[in-house]
Amino acid sequence: MADAVHLIWSGDANLFAIVRLSLVVTLSATVLAALVGMPLGAFAALVQFRGREALVVILNAFMGLPPVVVGLVVFLLLSRSGPFGELGLLFTPAAMVIAQAVLITPIVAALTRQVVEDLWSEYREEFQAMQVGPLARVSALLWDARFSLVTIMLAGFGRAAAEVGAVIIVGGNIDGFTRVMTTTIALETSKGNLALAVGLGLILMSLVMTVNALAWSVRRWSEKHAA
């Protein structure tokens, strides 16, 4: 433990390069998942169409997607013989972003749908009485659900940050290129280099705690200021 703390305290370049890459990959995946998942969730909440129930069931089921299966599917899609092989993304940070985004997009979409649908059932009659148009309706719902949506994004970020199975398959855990915190912890533990593994574990735990504290703060702030 002392070695791990020393490693963090000394600002070990290798360790912080891994942390930096982890943050870049996870933040990118979270933004990508939000860009796809939030409109998809809002669409499923507000638009009646054939197959809507099936979409909701699929989104809910995919919240528990096994990371290794996601990794395998993305691997097959990005491998040389796959449909997107020519892009040359396999074993790059971009592939890791895609895998994490695929993993958390259903979480973001399903939770967004629930939040927007609940709010819509509350607002529906007032909006009908005010003759609020479709665009104004969607933007008002998303705005009024903003704090819940931020919490959803933080939940997605936390899920992606803690992920190891998918990114190790599509990233390859290449030193200095695709090695992130979780994959490094797995590797260094197996090699017996516990100082680095524990140091990264501490940082990862701190990150998860910070994300949860942020989510809690957002909730408290919204209760106080926007009710």
Next chain:
Amino acid sequence: MRDSTSDLPIRLEAVSVRAGTVDILQNVSLEIGRGAPTLLLGPNGSGKSTLLKLGMRLIAPSTGRISFGERSAASTRRSAIVFQKPVMLRRSAAANIVFALSAAGRPADAAAVAHLLAQVGLSGLADRPARQLSGGEQQRLALARALARAPEVLFLDEPTASLDPAATKAVEDIIVRIAGEGVKVVMATHDLGQARRLAGDIVFLVGGRVLERGASPQFFASPSTDGARRFLAGDLVF
């Protein structure tokens, strides 16, 4: 000659509303024109709220016909409604007004917002989150939102049902003022005292049927139906 831009008179001809196998309104024929407030009086479940929603075009009759002056059903409504438990948007009181003004296609400038808040006595609470206002304040804010539509007809669904006397008085004062400015108020209540204070005429409903219709003084002085007499005597009518 009729005003082709007016929602009035609202005319119901043999209107029924059915939900599944339950008749909520049965064969209601009624005309609501300009003038003093019309109060829909009756016990819970008598169809008052459904009648208001019909007038607001939030629901359609199962059978019968309803017309609004000379206007087509597709035209923009000149009516507004305040529900018994209005839903406040998760934003400030002023932002709720801005939203209502924008939805009504009216300029949502600071002066318009301030004017509406002043009309309902909430000028000092413009920046307060709407959901943190008291029940009475929320009802007044809901009234301001409704007034943002510059309505010709204002439907009110028991707006003081859960308010204390002081808050009720504040809301009633606003209603009286609005009615005095020429807005047709159509309001549901089961509060006899309130009906006496506010009504120009009364529509008395029981079990989805209009039992009696008449000017307020006559209704209270000499009701013509046994149901109304019993209701006024404090009997449980349903």
